[in-house]
Amino acid sequence: xxxxxxxxxxxxxxxxxxxxxxxxxxxxxxxxxxxxxxxxxxxxxxxxxxxxxxxxxxxxxxxxxxxxxxxxxxxxxxxxxxxxxxxxxxxxxxxxxxxxxxxxxxxxxxxxxxxxxxxxxxxxxxxxxxxxxxxxxxxxxxxxxxxxxxxxxxxxxxxxxxxxxxxxxxxxxxxxxxxxxxxxxxxxxxxxxxxxxxxxxxxxxxxxxxxxxxxxxxxxxxxxxxxxxxxxxxxxxxxxxxxxxxxxxxxxxxxxxxxxxxxxxxxxxxxxxxxxxxxxxxxxxxxxxxxxxxxxxxxxxxxxxxxxxxxxxxxxxxxxxxxxxxxxxxxxxxxxxxxxxxxxxxxxxxxxxxxxxxxxxxxxxxxxxxxxxxxxxxxxxxxxxxxxxxxxxxxxxxxxxxxxxxxxxxxxxxxxxxxxxxxxxxxxxxxxxxxxxxxxxxxxxxxxxxxxxxxxxxxxxxxxxxxxxxxxxxxxxxxxxxxxxxxxxxxxxxxxxxxxxxxxxxxxxxxxxxxxxxxxxxxxxxxxxxxxxxxxxxxxxxxxxxxxxxxxxxxxxxxxxxxxxxxxxxxxxxxxxxxxxxxxxxxxxxxxxxxxxxxxxxxxxxxxxxxxxxxxxxxxxxxxxxxxxxxxxxxxxxxxxxxxxxxxxxxxxxxxxxxxxxxxxxxxxxxxxxxxxxxxxxxxxxxxxxxxxxxxxxxxxxxxxxxxxxxxxxxxxxxxxxxxxxxxxxxxxxxxxxxxxxxxxxxxxxxxxxxxxxxxxx
Amino acid sequence: xxxxxxxxxxxxxxxxxxxxxxxxxxxxxxxxxxxxxxxxxxxxxxxxxxxxxxxxxxxxxxxxxxxxxxxxxxxxxxxxxxxxxxxxxxxxxxxxxxxxxxxxxxxxxxxxxxxxxxxxxxxxxxxxxxxxxxxxxxxxxxxxxxxxxxxxxxxxxxxxxxxxxx
Numbered sequence: 001x002x003x004x005x006x007x008x009x010x011x012x013x014x015x016x017x018x019x020x021x022x023x024x025x026x027x028x029x030x031x032x033x034x035x036x037x038x039x040x041x042x043x044x045x046x047x048x049x050x051x052x053x054x055x056x057x058x059x060x061x062x063x064x065x066x067x068x069x070x071x072x073x074x075x076x077x078x079x080x081x082x083x084x085x086x087x088x089x090x091x092x093x094x095x096x097x098x099x100x101x102x103x104x105x106x107x108x109x110x111x112x113x114x115x116x117x118x119x120x121x122x123x124x125x126x127x128x129x130x131x132x133x134x135x136x137x138x139x140x141x142x143x144x145x146x147x148x149x150x151x152x153x154x155x156x157x158x159x160x161x162x163x164x165x166x167x168x169x170x171x172x173x174x175x176x177x178x179x180x181x182x183x184x185x186x187x188x189x190x191x192x193x194x195x196x197x198x199x200x201x202x203x204x205x206x207x208x209x210x211x212x213x214x215x216x217x218x219x220x221x222x223x224x225x226x227x228x229x230x231x232x233x234x235x236x237x238x239x240x241x242x243x244x245x246x247x248x249x250x251x252x253x254x255x256x257x258x259x260x261x262x263x264x265x266x267x268x269x270x271x272x273x274x275x276x277x278x279x280x281x282x283x284x285x286x287x288x289x290x291x292x293x294x295x296x297x298x299x300x301x302x303x304x305x306x307x308x309x310x311x312x313x314x315x316x317x318x319x320x321x322x323x324x325x326x327x328x329x330x331x332x333x334x335x336x337x338x339x340x341x342x343x344x345x346x347x348x349x350x351x352x353x354x355x356x357x358x359x360x361x362x363x364x365x366x367x368x369x370x371x372x373x374x375x376x377x378x379x380x381x382x383x384x385x386x387x388x389x390x391x392x393x394x395x396x397x398x399x400x401x402x403x404x405x406x407x408x409x410x411x412x413x414x415x416x417x418x419x420x421x422x423x424x425x426x427x428x429x430x431x432x433x434x435x436x437x438x439x440x441x442x443x444x445x446x447x448x449x450x451x452x453x454x455x456x457x458x459x460x461x462x463x464x465x466x467x468x469x470x471x472x473x474x475x476x477x478x479x480x481x482x483x484x485x486x487x488x489x490x491x492x493x494x495x496x497x498x499x500x501x502x503x504x505x506x507x508x509x510x511x512x513x514x515x516x517x518x519x520x521x522x523x524x525x526x527x528x529x530x531x532x533x534x535x536x537x538x539x540x541x542x543x544x545x546x547x548x549x550x551x552x553x554x555x556x557x558x559x560x561x562x563x564x565x566x567x568x569x570x571x572x573x574x575x576x577x578x579x580x581x582x583x584x585x586x587x588x589x590x591x592x593x594x595x596x597x598x599x600x601x602x603x604x605x606x607x608x609x610x611x612x613x614x615x616x617x618x619x620x621x622x623x624x625x626x627x628x629x630x631x632x633x634x635x636x637x638x639x640x641x642x643x644x645x646x647x648x649x650x651x652x653x654x655x656x657x658x659x660x661x662x663x664x665x666x667x668x669x670x671x672x673x674x675x676x677x678x679x680x681x682x683x684x685x686x687x688x689x690x691x692x693x694x695x696x697x698x699x700x701x702x703x704x705x706x707x708x709x710x711x712x713x714x715x716x717x718x719x720x721x722x723x724x725x726x727x728x729x730x731x732x733x734x735x736x737x738x739x740x741x742x743x744x745x746x747x748x749x750x751x752x753x754x755x756x757x758x759x760x761x762x
Numbered sequence: 763x764x765x766x767x768x769x770x771x772x773x774x775x776x777x778x779x780x781x782x783x784x785x786x787x788x789x790x791x792x793x794x795x796x797x798x799x800x801x802x803x804x805x806x807x808x809x810x811x812x813x814x815x816x817x818x819x820x821x822x823x824x825x826x827x828x829x830x831x832x833x834x835x836x837x838x839x840x841x842x843x844x845x846x847x848x849x850x851x852x853x854x855x856x857x858x859x860x861x862x863x864x865x866x867x868x869x870x871x872x873x874x875x876x877x878x879x880x881x882x883x884x885x886x887x888x889x890x891x892x893x894x895x896x897x898x899x900x901x902x903x904x905x906x907x908x909x910x911x912x913x914x915x916x917x918x919x920x921x922x923x924x925x926x927x928x
Contacts, residue, residue, distance in 0.1 A: 018855045023843070024798070024840050031798040184898075185898045186898060187801070187864040187897070238899055649858060650858050653903040655901075657901030680803075680809050680896065686902075687902075688888075688897075691903070692885070
């Protein structure tokens with residue numbers, strides 16, 4: 001289905017958070033204030049790698065208006081954080097490993113005083129050799145960045161015998177692909193408000209994508225039981241994975257504890273760039289072979305990821321990259337070896353696509369190379385290798401059957417964009433403007449959702465009729481723009497047949513909502529669906545029984561509806577939710593604990609639910625300047641039923657925009673482990689002028705018969721397949737292969753005469 | 763430093779405040795007047811999250827000092843509409859012109875400035891007028907549809923009304 005407002009029909013639903021957002025009334029957590037509040041700031045390392053000899057804070061402490069200056073000695077519990085492996089110092093003791101490392105934290109009466117106080121802290125460093133790339137880190141003489149060495153994590157996956165199989169291939173291509181250090185670029189930088197109440201309870205109001213995980217980490221750092229910490233983590237001005245790890249929370253909490261006053265921290269953009277996570281730059285070497293019929297035979301992959309100074313989710317990201325290096329294709333002989341390597345660069349971590357983006361760019365580029373070599377059209381080459389619905393997953397893992405790969409393949413081939421490109425017959429030139437070249441390209445991918453085998457992935461929620469007569473749903477998810485509020489509202493309205501006004505949603509608060517797990521990994525839609533599927537019948541049954549008692553009707557003749565309980569034949573409401581709440585006095589309340597569907601096979605990181613996508617683009621390359629314009633995009637997405645069309649469109653368009661930036665302009669450049677791009681004047685995000693392409697989304701809603709898991713999350717899948725589609729189109733237009741992102745304009749500047757482009761056809 | 767007696771009209775109300783001459787307009791709006799709809803993001807005029815209108819012109823509030831806006835008429839997102847939503851706000855709601863919403867106030871103010879200057883903008887005027895506002899969530903598709911709706915360029919508002927559910 002071509003998904004837009006007109007085809008969405010009645011499901012085109014105005015977001016419940018919309019009114020507050022368009023009027024500017026919404027208070028983000030960085031907008032909050034409290035009486036007597038202080039401002040916190042964090043001193044970050046002046047050097048990317050050094051020993052700390054001494055930290056002298058006396059001058060800063062003596063400054064008027066300064067209330068606290070903290071160093072590592074002031075951390076009562078574990079002086080480390082990290083979602084999986086806590087190896088990052090909250091406040092460094094004797095060594096710094098990147099320019100975002102925190103050395104001291106200050107609370108003062110104004111941000112200006114706090115900033116001045118930082119400048120008065122004297123730190124003596126002894127510089128250590130800087131490890132500014134994985135290559136440097138893997139050399140024998142490289143300094144050890146962590147006790148276990150410079151390799152955070154290795155992956156190894158093998159089936160068949162690749163080396164032998166390459167000999168049987170008719171065509172083999174090998175190339176190394178390099179991808180950039182992409183910044184999340186959320187518009188709201190990290191921050192929040194931290195306060196301890198008189199009973200020794202901490203309230204944290206700061207963005208994260210997993211409030212309960214922050215609570216656990218803060219409990220460890222503060223040496224305070226989790227129950228004495230409340231984390232309010234929503235609403236958020238964008239995250240994209242970047243705020244899942246702790247950022248300012250430890251400093252705010254420690255400063256508030258020390259001063260006894262509320263403390264606000266809000267990163268400037270420069271602080272955010274310096275300390276914050278980025279997408280892993282990867283070097284992916286692939287050798288891929290097909291037989292004479294175009295069947296993939298052998299595929300060997302080497303991945304080296306620059307994970308930066310600390311672990312955070314570097315290991316799971318590499319697992320994900322390893323799993324996704326085979327794409328939605330059948331191949332008998334596979335070898336994937338990955339290493340995630342510590343360096344003194346900025347910390348790499350979770351980011352929409354989670355390691356898939358890098359390897360999908362490499363894999364799809366390999367297929368285009370093989371197509372060119374063999375003379376088999378690129379899309380036909382893919383067709384010959386597509387996985388079948390009941391095939392195992394990429395790591396041989398049992399998966400929920402999906403025909404998504406074939407569906408998106410077909411959908412893109414029949415798209416308007418494809419048809420137009422075909423009818424133009426591959427014409428590359430614009431009449432009268434010989435410097436412009438046109439090209440068409442397409443690529444596809446499959447993307448796992450949930451955290452994967454081996455990582456506990458529980459979720460759940462609560463549903464009840466509250467004392468005010470509202471159907472109240474509570475989940476610990478966060479709203480960072482993806483539209484979980486609207487999705488929950490639509491699901492509930494359809495389940496109960498009720499109005500939005502009959503509902504009360506509570507999210508993002510560990511005191512008010514049960515554990516739903518993280519708002520990551522395209523998992524929340526599935527968790528919400530599973531949880532509500534369990535809770536809705538219970539609450540409905542209980543309400544109908546209570547309504548039957550009150551009204552004298554048989555419960556079997558009653559249904560839930562707008563405003564209350566109705567007779568099945570359409571009369572009502574015979575009793576309002578409010579009246580029902582008065583009769584049941586808040587006793588109708590149910591909780592469910594579910595688990596994200598997981599593969600039964602013990603393959604670490606492997607997934608069970610996968611979505612598929614294909615993207616096609618038309619580009620125009622100006623060979624005078626090397627500028628690439630994407631003129632038209634088509635995306636096919638197979639992710640089950642569309643619950644929330646506005647959100648779905650927004651996520652695919654937004655994910656694609658992020659991928660456009662990844663392909664054409666974004667890179668947080670570091671030299672000698674220092675950022676050369678410190679703000680949005682030199683870090684280029686796509687603007688509206690980069691994004692005016694015609695954009696069509698083909699949503700494929702059909703799932704295999706009997707699929708119990710319903711709608712899949714689509715927060716990431718829009719961002720994973722666009723880069724190789726664009727580079728394929730650039731190749732078609734100019735004959736230039738792109739192995740490195742972002743595309744460098746200087747590589748596309750051409751002489752007007754005497755240049756030829758790629759020759760293969762659709 | 764001698765404080766400055768700052769006078770201006772903010773969202774239709776005369777305001778008089780004693781502020782240091784080093785005060786940015788943005789911090790005056792957010793901290794003194796608690797108009798937190800105007801956001802801080804890059805702090806150097808690139809992202810447009812702090813866009814306000816000064817005498818009807820779009821201005822980055824992170825780049826101008828409060829004293830430079832003495833006796834001017836300043837409109838923030840909070841002053842765009844009184845009771846009913848402004849048509850631009852309504853269009854953003856109905857077309858999905860936002861997601862996280864953090865860039866939205868600045869974006870809407872830029873649209874307002876654009877339409878003030880060009881009630882029937884060309885595509886080029888739209889792209890130019892909004893190039894100073896970054897949105898990381900939407901990919902700008904919903905924003906372009908919202909602007910199109912405001913100036914009846916892309917689709918008839920009637921169709922949109924029929925399909926909205928609230």
